[in-house]
Amino acid sequence: MAVAAPGQLNLDESPSWGSRSVDCFEKLEQIGEGTYGQVYMAKETETNEIVALKKIRMDNEREGFPITAIREIKILKKLHHQNVIQLKEIVTSPGPERDEQGKPIEGNKYKGSIYMVFEYMDHDLTGLADRPGMRFTVPQIKCYMRQLLTGLHYCHVNQVLHRDIKGSNLLIDNEGNLKLADFGLARSFSSDHNGNLTNRVITLWYRPPELLLGSTRYGPAVDMWSVGCIFAELLNGKPILTGKNEPEQLSKIFELCGTPDELIWPGVTKMPWYNNFKPQRPMKRRVKESFKHFDQHALDLLEKMLTLDPSQRISAKDALDAEYFWTDPLPCDPKSLPKYEASHEFQTKKKRQQQRQAEEAAKRQKLQHPPPHSRLPPIQNPGQPHQIRPGQPMHNAPPVAAGPSHHYAKPRGPGGPNRYPQGGNQGGYNPNRGGQGGGYGSGPYPQQGRGPPPYPGGGMGGAGGPRGGGGSGYGVGGPNYQQGGPYGASGPGRGPNYNQGGSRNQQQYGNWQ
Numbered sequence: 001m002a003v004a005a006p007g008q009l010n011l012d013e014s015p016s017w018g019s020r021s022v023d024c025f026e027k028l029e030q031i032g033e034g035t036y037g038q039v040y041m042a043k044e045t046e047t048n049e050i051v052a053l054k055k056i057r058m059d060n061e062r063e064g065f066p067i068t069a070i071r072e073i074k075i076l077k078k079l080h081h082q083n084v085i086q087l088k089e090i091v092t093s094p095g096p097e098r099d100e101q102g103k104p105i106e107g108n109k110y111k112g113s114i115y116m117v118f119e120y121m122d123h124d125l126t127g128l129a130d131r132p133g134m135r136f137t138v139p140q141i142k143c144y145m146r147q148l149l150t151g152l153h154y155c156h157v158n159q160v161l162h163r164d165i166k167g168s169n170l171l172i173d174n175e176g177n178l179k180l181a182d183f184g185l186a187r188s189f190s191s192d193h194n195g196n197l198t199n200r201v202i203t204l205w206y207r208p209p210e211l212l213l214g215s216t217r218y219g220p221a222v223d224m225w226s227v228g229c230i231f232a233e234l235l236n237g238k239p240i241l242t243g244k245n246e247p248e249q250l251s252k253i254f255e256l257c258g259t260p261d262e263l264i265w266p267g268v269t270k271m272p273w274y275n276n277f278k279p280q281r282p283m284k285r286r287v288k289e290s291f292k293h294f295d296q297h298a299l300d301l302l303e304k305m306l307t308l309d310p311s312q313r314i315s316a317k318d319a320l321d322a323e324y325f326w327t328d329p330l331p332c333d334p335k336s337l338p339k340y341e342a343s344h345e346f347q348t349k350k351k352r353q354q355q356r357q358a359e360e361a362a363k364r365q366k367l368q369h370p371p372p373h374s375r376l377p378p379i380q381n382p383g384q385p386h387q388i389r390p391g392q393p394m395h396n397a398p399p400v401a402a403g404p405s406h407h408y409a410k411p412r413g414p415g416g417p418n419r420y421p422q423g424g425n426q427g428g429y430n431p432n433r434g435g436q437g438g439g440y441g442s443g444p445y446p447q448q449g450r451g452p453p454p455y456p457g458g459g460m461g462g463a464g465g466p467r468g469g470g471g472s473g474y475g476v477g478g479p480n481y482q483q484g485g486p487y488g489a490s491g492p493g494r495g496p497n498y499n500q501g502g503s504r505n506q507q508q509y510g511n512w513q
């Protein structure tokens, strides 16, 4: 489909939008619950295609069709990219079925509503990361980050700010593709940034300092701060800036990134809310110190993303050029990533809640029927030949219900276990730098000036690919690196080209602008 010029609607879409009924789909299960409506997995009855239906919540809308939905539809209609969720169509339901007296029938499958039909994605990043025992490998993190930045760069050159980058809005399918979703807060912007935009956007933990200081003139840098938070979260295993409210969020940012002054952020003292939130004492930047376990290239990139002054913060385009993506261990090919059972934040939260309820019920039961005093001899049940003592092996024990035998992590949260590699180089780091052999120039990614980011050669992924649990099994072959693989020849490689005019990205994205 043709891509509309920046700021324009794509008029090339199907004329039938909104003309089909939601009855063309069979609702399978709820997979999401957002501020603006529920999301269902559904099957198109005619084609059996699995899709996601996002119901547009109308109940609180005194003023008609919600503006967030209008924005989301308008923006998604003009964005067409492999790292941006595809809005396939809009469907409607005529309204509740009525009984003979004209009263709406309870439990009607779809009450009168409007649904957005999206391509279905198996996971969101938060849901995936929350899977018990989940550990992302370094090539996997690089692969997701690279796709996130590619999708975001596409949005930015098309003059769209996402304004709600967070894990649950990054959808991943079982082909390893990552796509930006939830454009409910997105906006078109003009490159002169003169707009008077709201600063009440972006989920608090991912919100940049300029918005917290009241800026209403901002640009793509706001999304890049959120990307920095996600990046650090992926490497760190848990969110890094977890304020409970806006002042606390800002003070957490200052504790990590230092207090801003006119020297490092010209104009900061003139920001609308600077005086309200002025730091009491100067603090030093501690990004390097706090994340010293990250590898050097990861840390360099993170520093550039978590730059306080938005005008100095790295862009998506330049981030894609960072050494991080071009040094071992290289980003893996999305297709080499393991396939996981579907996991969306909504479902993992629900499972955890059910687990908590079961634990509480068990606790209550224990209180009501306390076990006999430990000193008393155990009561022998009829038919139970021996009492099993701690440490004694349990023969004939029932199999442990559901789940693999490996270690299960506790639910996520501050203080919880890390779901991600501890050190940047952990797991499969291959010190052999090769001839940039891998890559997938013929794949869905646009070509870059110094060739696409190379992937480890044929040894990458495959049967022993990166599965959670320490990251062994990837970054395999020294020899494969050197051989170049199917893509090696197409890329000019780095070396001398790197600093010459015309960065990779100019070539890569030039045709979108």
Ligand SMILES: Nc1ncnc2c1ncn2[C@@H]1O[C@H](COP(=O)(O)OP(=O)(O)OP(=O)(O)O)[C@@H](O)[C@H]1O
Pocket: 031, 032, 033, 034, 035, 036, 037, 039, 052, 054, 085, 118, 119, 120, 121, 122, 123, 124, 127, 168, 169, 171, 181, 182, 183, 184, 344, 345, 346
């Ligand atoms: N195309 C899709 N495929 C699979 N799951 C999806 C899809 N779109 C959304 N979801 C799931 O539904 C959740 C909520 O979707 P979305 O963020 O679009 O709704 P929202 O109402 O805008 O939510 P929020 O309150 O987070 O802004 C997502 O986190 C994701 O788990």
